[in-house]
Amino acid sequence: MSNGINFAFLDEYAKREIRRSVIKAICIPGYQVPYSSREMPMGRGFGTGGLQLTLALIGADDTLKVIDQGSDDSVNAVNLRKFIEMTCPGIDTTTRLQEATLIQSRHRIPEQPLRADQILVLQVPYPDALVIVEPSEDKRKIMHGEADYSRLLVKLYEDIVKFDEITISHRYPTRINGHYIIDPSPIPRYDVPRLNHSEALILFGAGREKKIYAVPPHCLAEPLAFDDVPFRIEDFTDSHGERRACKLCGSKTSFLDEFIDEQGARVYQCSDSDYCEQQQELAHG
Amino acid sequence: MGYVAIKGGGRAIDGAADALELLRTRQGESARPLDTDTIEKQLYFLHSRILSEGGLYHPQLASLAIKQSLGDTLEASFALRAYRSTKPRLLETPVHDTSNMRLIRRISASFKDIPGGQMLGPTTDYALRLLRMDLLNESPEQFQAIAKTLLAGLPQQSGADSFPKVLDSLRAEGLLPQVNQAAREQPFDITREPLIFPVPRSAALATMARGETGSLLAIAYSNMRGYGDVHPTVAELRVGYLPVMLPHPISGELTEVGEVLMTECEVVAMYQGDDNKSVPTFTLGYGACFGHNEVKAISMAILDRALQKGMQDGAENPSEDPEFVLLHVDGIDSMGFASHYKMPHYVTFQSDMDRLRTTQQKQEAGHE
Amino acid sequence: MIDVIWQPEFQQATFRCLVDAYSRPGQINVLPVSNSHSAIAVLATLVDGESSLSDPHQLLDNSDWLRLQIKSAAPEQAAFIVCEGSRAVDFEPNLGTLASPEHGATLVLTLDALSGGDSHYQLTGPGIQHAIQIAPQGLNKSWFTRRRHWNSAFPLGVDLLLTSAEGILALPRTTLIKEID
Numbered sequence: 001m002s003n004g005i006n007f008a009f010l011d012e013y014a015k016r017e018i019r020r021s022v023i024k025a026i027c028i029p030g031y032q033v034p035y036s037s038r039e040m041p042m043g044r045g046f047g048t049g050g051l052q053l054t055l056a057l058i059g060a061d062d063t064l065k066v067i068d069q070g071s072d073d074s075v076n077a078v079n080l081r082k083f084i085e086m087t088c089p090g091i092d093t094t095t096r097l098q099e100a101t102l103i104q105s106r107h108r109i110p111e112q113p114l115r116a117d118q119i120l121v122l123q124v125p126y127p128d129a130l131v132i133v134e135p136s137e138d139k140r141k142i143m144h145g146e147a148d149y150s151r152l153l154v155k156l157y158e159d160i161v162k163f164d165e166i167t168i169s170h171r172y173p174t175r176i177n178g179h180y181i182i183d184p185s186p187i188p189r190y191d192v193p194r195l196n197h198s199e200a201l202i203l204f205g206a207g208r209e210k211k212i213y214a215v216p217p218h219c220l221a222e223p224l225a226f227d228d229v230p231f232r233i234e235d236f237t238d239s240h241g242e243r244r245a246c247k248l249c250g251s252k253t254s255f256l257d258e259f260i261d262e263q264g265a266r267v268y269q270c271s272d273s274d275y276c277e278q279q280q281e282l283a284h285g
Numbered sequence: 286m287g288y289v290a291i292k293g294g295g296r297a298i299d300g301a302a303d304a305l306e307l308l309r310t311r312q313g314e315s316a317r318p319l320d321t322d323t324i325e326k327q328l329y330f331l332h333s334r335i336l337s338e339g340g341l342y343h344p345q346l347a348s349l350a351i352k353q354s355l356g357d358t359l360e361a362s363f364a365l366r367a368y369r370s371t372k373p374r375l376l377e378t379p380v381h382d383t384s385n386m387r388l389i390r391r392i393s394a395s396f397k398d399i400p401g402g403q404m405l406g407p408t409t410d411y412a413l414r415l416l417r418m419d420l421l422n423e424s425p426e427q428f429q430a431i432a433k434t435l436l437a438g439l440p441q442q443s444g445a446d447s448f449p450k451v452l453d454s455l456r457a458e459g460l461l462p463q464v465n466q467a468a469r470e471q472p473f474d475i476t477r478e479p480l481i482f483p484v485p486r487s488a489a490l491a492t493m494a495r496g497e498t499g500s501l502l503a504i505a506y507s508n509m510r511g512y513g514d515v516h517p518t519v520a521e522l523r524v525g526y527l528p529v530m531l532p533h534p535i536s537g538e539l540t541e542v543g544e545v546l547m548t549e550c551e552v553v554a555m556y557q558g559d560d561n562k563s564v565p566t567f568t569l570g571y572g573a574c575f576g577h578n579e580v581k582a583i584s585m586a587i588l589d590r591a592l593q594k595g596m597q598d599g600a601e602n603p604s605e606d607p608e609f610v611l612l613h614v615d616g617i618d619s620m621g622f623a624s625h626y627k628m629p630h631y632v633t634f635q636s637d638m639d640r641l642r643t644t645q646q647k648q649e650a651g652h653e
Numbered sequence: 654m655i656d657v658i659w660q661p662e663f664q665q666a667t668f669r670c671l672v673d674a675y676s677r678p679g680q681i682n683v684l685p686v687s688n689s690h691s692a693i694a695v696l697a698t699l700v701d702g703e704s705s706l707s708d709p710h711q712l713l714d715n716s717d718w719l720r721l722q723i724k725s726a727a728p729e730q731a732a733f734i735v736c737e738g739s740r741a742v743d744f745e746p747n748l749g750t751l752a753s754p755e756h757g758a759t760l761v762l763t764l765d766a767l768s769g770g771d772s773h774y775q776l777t778g779p780g781i782q783h784a785i786q787i788a789p790q791g792l793n794k795s796w797f798t799r800r801r802h803w804n805s806a807f808p809l810g811v812d813l814l815l816t817s818a819e820g821i822l823a824l825p826r827t828t829l830i831k832e833i834d
Contacts, residue, residue: 011373012661016701017477019668020732023699024755026675027812027825029779033755034479038370039363044621046628057672059665069632071294076628078294107632119672125625136608138482145751145808163644164651169636177779177827179807188636197782201676208618210479216676219779234639257631258638271632477703481753 008055009087014038018056018212022203025214030176031144032127037210047080047106049205050123053212054104057119060090065100070108070255070271080104095274107170109191111254111275114200116217122185124206127213129173129183147179153224160229172231173224176215181224184215190233190255195221236268246270249279309355321348333546333576334358338616339365340476340495342545342575359497359620366617369476376531379539380472383549383573384450388525393451395518395553401448406524408579451521452551455567461553462566482608489592489611493585494574497616504614505584508591508604515590517552517570517583524548524577549573550582554590568593658687659720664698671695674814674823679776679785681767683820691816692735692763693717699759700733707731709744712763731758738762738815742795746803746811754808757826764817766790778828786833787822789815797830 008015014036021035040048047068058064064084068077072095081093094100097110106123114120130140133151143149152173159167170186174195184195185204195202195215202215215221225231236244236256243252247267254275256268270276310316325332325348335347339362347365354360390406393399455461473488480488493501508515526544533540550572570590572582588610595605603609613619657663663685670682684691692712697720700706705726712735718725728734728744749757770790774797777784792815804810810826824830 006371007661008665009371011371012664013373013701013703014370015661016664016699017703019671020699020704021755023671023675023759023812024757026672026780027827028754028808029827031754031808034481034753036475036477036479038476039366039617040370041364041367042621043363043624044618045623045625046621048621057665057669059662059669069629073294074629075294075297079298082295082298107630116677125622136482138608141481141752145754164647165640165644167640167644169640170633186630186633188632190636201672208622216780218782234636235643255632256635258635259631271635 005087007060007088008058009040009083010038010052010055014052015056018052021212022053022056022214025203025212026201026216028180029216029219030180030182030213032182032206032211032213034210035212037207040207042079042083044208045125046076047104047123048207049209049212050104050106050121050207051080051084051205052207053121053203053205054084054102055087057121058084058088058091058102060088062101063092063094063099065094065097065103065274066105067103067108067110067272067274068106070110070257071273073273076106096278097274107186107188108255108271109187109194109202111270111272112278113194114198116199118200120198120200120202122187122202122204124183124185124204124209124211126171126183127204127206127209127211129171129181131183144180147181149175149181149224152181156224157226160226166225166229166231175220175222175224177220182213182215184221188234188255189223189231192221192223192231193233197221244268246276246279249276249283251276251279305355309353319352321345321352324348324351328356330577331356331358333548333578334498334581335361335365336546336576337574337578337581338362338495338497339369340575341365341369343368359616362497363617363620374477376534378529378531381527381530383523383527383547385447386523386525386527386547386549387446387544388448388523390524391448391521392523393519393521395520396451399451399521400454407577446525450551452553452569455520455553459564460567461569480611483596484607484611486589486593486596489607490571490573490585490589492611493572493588493614496581496585496614497619498578498581498584500614500616500619501584501588502580504604504610505587505591508587508602513591513602513604515552515554515570515587515594517554517587517590519583519586520551520553522548522550522579522582524579545575546577547573547575548578548582550579550586552583552586552590656688657685658689658694658697663687663694667694667698670821671698671814671823674821675780675812675825677780678778678824678828679781679787679822681820681822690763690818691821692761695761695814695816695821696721696733696735704733705731707734709734710737710740712737728758732756733759733761735761736763738764738789738796739791739793741793742799748803748809748811751808754810757809758811759814760796760811761814761816762792762796764789764791764815767815767817767819767822773833775831775833776824776828777831778825780825781828789822790817797832800824800830 017035021033025033040051066077066081068074085093097112102119104121128140130143133155134140156166170188171183172189172192173181174184174192175181184192197218199217201217204213223231238244244256245252246254246269248269251270254270257271258268261267325344332347335351336342350361350364391404473485475488475491527547528541528544530539531542552570553567570586572585574581588604591604592607600606666685670684674682684694687694700721702722706723707726707728709728728746734746746758747756767789770788773786773788775784775786804826812826813824815822
């Protein structure tokens with residue numbers, strides 16, 4: 001290979017360590033397995049944890065999709081995809097979810113359902129849901145082991161008392177298989193229910209914080225909530241009580257990005273660009 | 286093989302790379318590209334810093350990293366660190382005794398005279414920080430003549446260039462605790478194991494050895510100013526070349542494979558009683574890193590002492606808290622995360638707006 | 654000729670089989686073709702000098718140890734333990750701790766076959782949509798009895814991998830195993 005770079009960049013010892021960690025992550029759903037996390041040639045915080053997972057998983061017969069904020073064409077997604085294409089000769093890349101075997105994503109789970117033969121890798125900036133109530137990792141590890149989440153629940157309860165609403169917008173704490181509570185990465189609340197009994201394995205990689213965790217397929221994933229204050233996804237209804245639609249494909253079910261157009265009007269568009277394009281193709285035959 | 290067609294994002298990245306390359310080369314006709322030797326010699330301290338923060342002793346590639354990153358210390362160390370990820374570990378060195386260093390500089394603040402003598406060596410400590418305007422128009426001929434003249438005036442090297450440690454005499458006198466044999470166990474390897482707290486001292490030392498100079502200095506300075514009470518005395522600061530021994534791949538016999546430039550600092554702090562159980566002694570702080578980086582080595586030694594205190598008695602100050610110090614001094618981690626906020630965050634921001642609007646609506650409804 | 658199990662491409666493909674196997678407990682996954690037993694192929698994929706391995710039944714030969722670049726550890730301490738599944742359990746593996754349950758061992762058992770055995774077991778738990786049945790051949794019953802004990806206090810426990818010439822079948826610590834009469 002040119003530049004003397006290994007297939008998938010990492011040396012085989014680094015891959016083996018990640019592989020051992022991935023297996024333990026699957027065996028202990030929601031537990032953050034520590035790993036040594038090598039430096040990648042892109043910034044910590046730009047998806048190096050997800051990238052290391054992808055590089056430990058990928059083989060020449062894989063078809064890869066990389067998305068950032070739902071888009072295959074955002075600069076960071078392009079950058080990661082280019083790097084993986086450069087270091088993994090032989091792989092295919094795609095923007096179509098259905099063609100992908102491996103999907104690396106930041107901040108979104110694709111709109112369309114995943115299949116059993118696909119693996120979703122999510123990039124994680126903050127792996128630990130307990131960090132808002134306990135800064136010491138030493139103590140958090142014990143709390144996780146004992147499934148002691150009382151302080152987190154108190155925090156949510158205080159929110160409700162103060163605002164009559166749970167104010168956590170994204171990174172919504174989610175309990176996996178009735179034990180560990182995870183930070184599901186900064187996916188919107190809209191995506192959280194799709195962690196529950198997913199067909200595909202979902203892996204989480206936090207490079208800077210050096211953690212790997214997993215939600216296996218067909219595994220219980222419950223967003224934290226109270227009986228009288230249910231978990232709620234983002235609300236896209238307008239002032240007339242109508243669900244807003246994507247201005248490009250007309251979808252009234254997808255997660256929408258909101259922005260201000262040239263005329264100063266507020267407009268909405270699918271966040272998942274692949275889904276949006278496929279909807280438009282269907283509409284135009 | 287299929288590739289995703291390049292659209293706006295891809296073009297923007299290519300454009301950014303071109304713009305950066307233009308920044309590097311825009312000097313025009315008088316331009317000469319920097320060669321790696323020049324960087325290593327004339328940007329000696331910058332080069333030292335990259336060797337140390339990059340955590341890889343490769344002088345030529347450290348120069349290359351400086352060149353391609355236009356002198357950004359964080360970026361250059363980063364490139365060196367990422368290069369390290371592609372290399373397997375083939376052999377491990379045994380623990381090295383730094384009294385074997387070939388010294389270029391060695392001082393002690395605790396004693397006027399030390400066995401072997403003080404050796405000021407290359408330092409700016411006593412230099413007047415006045416701009417040397419004559420360097421503005423230095424010709425290559427003048428420049429080349431300087432070293433020649435200086436070297437000609439030097440006496441032939443005579444006598445030893447490695448010296449015993451100042452600490453040895455303090456230890457012999459019983460003013461310092463004896464070397465803890467338990468600490469000679471296999472050191473913690475931060476490149477192969479994540480830090481899970483509590484961590485041994487060797488993990489703390491390794492983390493700080495490739496930590497970012499400014500971060501170490503800031504936290505050590507907080508201790509010096511009163512958020513802590515180390516009150517150090519520099520027992521010895523030495524800079525020099527340490528011969529590196531590796532087991533021969535076949536015979537297993539230790540063989541010298543080269544030498545590394547490094548800085549080492551040992552500070553002594555006020556004595557500490559051990560709950561009346563044993564004789565009080567001074568306590569030690571240790572700092573060492575690749576390259577010639579004195580401020581870093583001193584900061585590290587002070588933090589080592591502060592952290593040992595925190596590990597023993599509980600942290601009362603940020604500089605004594607191993608999690609606080611060790612998880613925040615790595616330049617690669619911290620600069621990466623600071624930079625990532627420049628990436629789009631519109632999905633999470635959408636979600637934030639939804640929560641804020643809902644909460645505002647509820648409060649307004651409540652006030653009616 | 655050095656066997657393909659020591660090649661990065663083989664290990665990547667085998668790792669994907671392992672990921673699938675642990676994601677879907679009870680499912681039999683066929684490994685890529687090699688000249689080695691699945692158990693050795695799995696070890697080649699996951700183990701090196703930075704891990705630890707125990708071989709109480711001496712299933713590995715000298716050249717395997719050399720290629721794995723690892724020294725033998727006692728079963729009580731090892732991260733990986735490779736055993737003959739037909740023999741009774743005669744050690745207590747590391748179960749990990751509450752703070753670090755990932756230190757719970759991975760037990761790689763060699764069997765005659767992964768199906769067609771006399772005893773039938775029903776599996777439920779994460780990764781299993783509808784309860785499924787397995788009937789591993791020649792498995793000493795003490796493994797599942799001891800496993801129940803080892804895995805009685807989640808998150809502590811061990812993760813099993815049954816291996817045979819035909820492939821692998823994973824039983825992570827979260828899988829509930831019930832013998833069917």
